[in-house]
Amino acid sequence: MRVMAQMAMVMNLDKCIGCHTCSVTCKQAWTNRTGVEYAWFNNVETRPGQGYPRRYEDQEAWRGGWTLNKRGRLALKGGGRVRKLLSIFSNPKLPLLEDYYEPWTYDYETLTSAPAQEHTPVARPKSAITGRDMKITWSANWDDNLGGSADHGERDVMLKGVEEKVKFEFEQTFMFYLPRICEHCLNPSCAASCPSGAIYKRSEDGIVLVDQDRCRGWRMCVSGCPYKKVYFNHRTGKAEKCTFCFPRIEVGMPTVCAETCVGRLRYIGLVLYDADRVLEAAATADEKDLYEAQRSVFLDPHDPAVAEAAQAAGIPRDWVLAAQRSPVYALINKYKVALPLHPEYRTMPMVWYIPPLSPVVDVVRESGFDAEDRGNLFAAIDALRIPVEYLAGFFSAGDPEPVRRVLQTLASMRSYMREINLGREADESIAAAAGMSGEQMYDMYRLLALAKYNERYVIPSAHAEQAHSLEELATQCSLEYEGGPGMGGSGAQAPPAVRDQRALRERQGASADSDAAPARVNLFAWDGRGRPQGMFPHRREPSAQEGSAHESSAHPGSAQGAGVGGAGVEGDGGAGGAR
Amino acid sequence: MSGNDSAVNVLLWVAVPYAAIAVFVVGHYWRYRFDKFGWTTRSSQVYERRLLRWGSPLFHFGILAVFFGHVVGLLVPESWTAALGVSEGMYHAVAFSVGTLAGLAAVAGVAILVYRRRTVGSVFSATTRNDKAMYVLLAVTLLLGLGTTLYGTLSGHPHDYRQTVSPWLRSVLLLRPHAGLILGAPLGFRLHVLAACALFAYWPFSRLVHVFSAPVGYLTRPYIVYRSRDPRLSSSRAARRGWEKAS
Ligand code: SF4
Numbered sequence: 075m076r077v078m079a080q081m082a083m084v085m086n087l088d089k090c091i092g093c094h095t096c097s098v099t100c101k102q103a104w105t106n107r108t109g110v111e112y113a114w115f116n117n118v119e120t121r122p123g124q125g126y127p128r129r130y131e132d133q134e135a136w137r138g139g140w141t142l143n144k145r146g147r148l149a150l151k152g153g154g155r156v157r158k159l160l161s162i163f164s165n166p167k168l169p170l171l172e173d174y175y176e177p178w179t180y181d182y183e184t185l186t187s188a189p190a191q192e193h194t195p196v197a198r199p200k201s202a203i204t205g206r207d208m209k210i211t212w213s214a215n216w217d218d219n220l221g222g223s224a225d226h227g228e229r230d231v232m233l234k235g236v237e238e239k240v241k242f243e244f245e246q247t248f249m250f251y252l253p254r255i256c257e258h259c260l261n262p263s264c265a266a267s268c269p270s271g272a273i274y275k276r277s278e279d280g281i282v283l284v285d286q287d288r289c290r291g292w293r294m295c296v297s298g299c300p301y302k303k304v305y306f307n308h309r310t311g312k313a314e315k316c317t318f319c320f321p322r323i324e325v326g327m328p329t330v331c332a333e334t335c336v337g338r339l340r341y342i343g344l345v346l347y348d349a350d351r352v353l354e355a356a357a358t359a360d361e362k363d364l365y366e367a368q369r370s371v372f373l374d375p376h377d378p379a380v381a382e383a384a385q386a387a388g389i390p391r392d393w394v395l396a397a398q399r400s401p402v403y404a405l406i407n408k409y410k411v412a413l414p415l416h417p418e419y420r421t422m423p424m425v426w427y428i429p430p431l432s433p434v435v436d437v438v439r440e441s442g443f444d445a446e447d448r449g450n451l452f453a454a455i456d457a458l459r460i461p462v463e464y465l466a467g468f469f470s471a472g473d474p475e476p477v478r479r480v481l482q483t484l485a486s487m488r489s490y491m492r493e494i495n496l497g498r499e500a501d502e503s504i505a506a507a508a509g510m511s512g513e514q515m516y517d518m519y520r521l522l523a524l525a526k527y528n529e530r531y532v533i534p535s536a537h538a539e540q541a542h543s544l545e546e547l548a549t550q551c552s553l554e555y556e557g558g559p560g561m562g563g564s565g566a567q568a569p570p571a572v573r574d575q576r577a578l579r580e581r582q583g584a585s586a587d588s589d590a591a592p593a594r595v596n597l598f599a600w601d602g603r604g605r606p607q608g609m610f611p612h613r614r615e616p617s618a619q620e621g622s623a624h625e626s627s628a629h630p631g632s633a634q635g636a637g638v639g640g641a642g643v644e645g646d647g648g649a650g651g652a653r
Numbered sequence: 654m655s656g657n658d659s660a661v662n663v664l665l666w667v668a669v670p671y672a673a674i675a676v677f678v679v680g681h682y683w684r685y686r687f688d689k690f691g692w693t694t695r696s697s698q699v700y701e702r703r704l705l706r707w708g709s710p711l712f713h714f715g716i717l718a719v720f721f722g723h724v725v726g727l728l729v730p731e732s733w734t735a736a737l738g739v740s741e742g743m744y745h746a747v748a749f750s751v752g753t754l755a756g757l758a759a760v761a762g763v764a765i766l767v768y769r770r771r772t773v774g775s776v777f778s779a780t781t782r783n784d785k786a787m788y789v790l791l792a793v794t795l796l797l798g799l800g801t802t803l804y805g806t807l808s809g810h811p812h813d814y815r816q817t818v819s820p821w822l823r824s825v826l827l828l829r830p831h832a833g834l835i836l837g838a839p840l841g842f843r844l845h846v847l848a849a850c851a852l853f854a855y856w857p858f859s860r861l862v863h864v865f866s867a868p869v870g871y872l873t874r875p876y877i878v879y880r881s882r883d884p885r886l887s888s889s890r891a892a893r894r895g896w897e898k899a900s
């Protein structure tokens with residue numbers, strides 16, 4: 075057993091309202107530069123729909139990911155090393171800009187510089203590539219909300235096999251939103267395809283990154299990734315991809331897409347896995363077994379043997395504790411409601427999804443039946459073969475069983491909670507039928523419906539002894555430690571982004587903390603609730619507010635802050651209004 | 654032959670090649686040291702594939718064959734091949750046929766690629782002045798070499814460069830430069846050599862540097878690369894090219 079830690083995400087598709095906030099904030103943070111105008115590290119696609127880039131899931135055409143060769147061994151679908159090198163001068167499977175879309179801007183200047191005239195001047199679209207006038211014919215979400223699907227909806231790759239059953243007539247449609255980022259796979263085919271070895275998986279947290287200094291622009295990663303989540307910067311000539319916002323993750327902050335998600339449907343946490351078993355699992359013969367195979371690679375962080383092996387592998391104690399509290403692990407392996415996206419690509423993806431029950435609920439409700447009733451929902455799940463079969467194409471290599479089971483679990487949760495919400499006796503038989511105890515069902519409901527910031531994002535900070543200077547903390551003064559000469563000195567504090575985020579995090583938990591060191595007063599981050607921290611001496615009475623105990627144990631920095639207090643890199647004590 | 658060591662000859666056939674070599678070596682060191690981020694093929698395939706699919710492999714495989722032909726032709730002395738029983742006639746026949754084929758492929762490739770640069774709007778707007786200079790130097794060198802070879806052979810007087818250009822180059826590489834050796838070569842070859850010197854001096858400052866990242870290591874390395882968190886990724890360093898800080 076070789077324990078490794080992986081930072082992973084789960085998205086609850088039922089809650090996605092398709093607002094694209096995640097895409098926009100991600101773009102503002104990472105790809106608002108020339109060369110990557112067309113790149114969306116986070117994109118949200120409406121399904122049924124072609125996705126972005128168009129029809130990226132058609133691996134017979136794009137040949138991304140892994141496959142099993144004749145001897146049953148894992149092999150790159152796009153061809154092995156020799157084949158890659160021989161086709162290096164012209165990558166045969168590279169998506170063109172037109173497969174994504176041609177980015178554009180508008181000549182807004184004409185709005186102000188046009189001479190006085192009878193008609194209102196218009197800003198015409200200009201290609202961001204050639205600078206010429208262009209006609210906009212496609213974009214990253216052109217078929218948003220099924221727009222145009224009567225015309226080209228059947229071009230959705232995942233409709234293969236269920237096409238006669240899916241209707242695009244207005245009355246009979248169903249749809250859901252699929253937000254996608256890089257999967258930070260356990261067995262990333264992008265990295266395996268890179269001739270320069272520039273794409274690497276970080277051994278601490280499993281984040282997959284492109285070394286910009288080593289990338290030579292061979293573009294094999296772009297075609298190698300079956301999710302098409304590596305982008306070629308046509309200006310710099312280098313590959314770029316989702317970074318899982320590693321500078322934020324390193325200091326315990328969630329990714330930008332998760333932080334800004336309007337539906338609050340993203341969960342981030344650690345998963346411990348056995349690195350020795352990844353390839354074996356990825357080579358599982360029947361692709362329908364890949365979901366279970368991948369689940370079996372994950373290790374139970376509560377198992378003392380695992381915790382011990384983790385520590386032996388150099389994984390810090392507070393990371394193991396964080397893995398135990400990980401919402402991602404709970405959704406994947408405890409409640410078993412999260413499923414991987416396209417396990418059949420054999421890359422062992424690490425962004426998992428809770429499939430949407432809402433298409434089913436909608437149908438039941440619209441047909442006038444009680445959409446909270448388990449029997450009705452179960453019947454609909456079985457009757458509406460389309461959603462289940464269609465969803466199975468995404469989340470379980472076409473096997474309807476796991477999707478049906480998850481949808482039934484979610485339906486059970488709905489009816490179980492309705493009894494409670496109506497003040498009736500909880501019906502334990504509902505929970506039992508779903509293979510859960512009532513308490514488990516309630517906990518799952520809490521995690522899916524109510525979980526606060528600290529429960530949705532359980533992110534332990536990176537360790538000082540692992541890396542000496544981290545992106546967001548690089549301005550930290552080395553003299554700043556509890557009571558050290560740097561304390562409270564000018565400039566010796568965590569950068570504003572980190573301070574504000576901590577303040578927000580504290581506020582969400584809303585605990586009146588007690589014995590923290592005298593903190594800086596940050597009146598900007600004070601929202602008028604309670605007393606601004608640090609202005610007055612601390613009151614000593616114990617806090618009565620709910621969540622306080624959880625709060626302090628959930629604070630990602632706390633364990634480590636105690637451990638490496640002297641180094642002061644995490645520097646909780648001096649870090650602004652937090653504590 | 655008088656005037657072998659005249660100032661002009663020494664300048665052209667001793668100073669210029671050494672200067673080119675020096676710029677080539679130091680330039681690459683400098684570029685690698687300070688501009689790893691700019692070290693790339695800067696492929697334009699995302700804009701256009703139809704022409705590139707023909708032009709690029711034609712050019713690259715052609716130029717690779719040309720390169721290996723030059724290595725043999727320039728570095729292996731005629732006496733060695735003669736000792737192996739290969740007559741000048743035989744050698745020339747093989748070198749001419751294979752070399753011409755490779756040269757034509759490379760020229761055809763460049764022609765397609767230049768045509769593509771000119772006619773496809775997006776590729777054209779992605780073409781820098783640096784690229785244009787590189788294309789000119791590359792095309793001129795290629796055409797001079799191929800043209801002189803073709804002209805010599807087709808006019809019935811093939812020049813045995815292994816008596817002139819090759820010994821001269823070896824004398825330069827062995828640091829015993831002998832300018833006189835190359836003077837017997839036809840004008841076309843001498844211009845080819847000078848153009849090549851210019852190309853080599855320009856090399857480290859162009860996208861041609863990607864030649865030195867030919868990823869042969871890919872054949873032996875494990876598929877998945879693991880790396881520990883890189884402390885150098887910190888923002889305490891000056892922002893690197895292409896990564897401007899937001900504030
Ligand atoms: S999803 Fe991400 S990690 Fe997986 S192959 Fe694609 S780019 Fe690589």
Ligand code: SF4
Nearest residue numbers: 090093094096335337
């Ligand atoms: S911000 Fe959240 S709710 Fe909005 S599209 Fe993105 S994932 Fe969906």
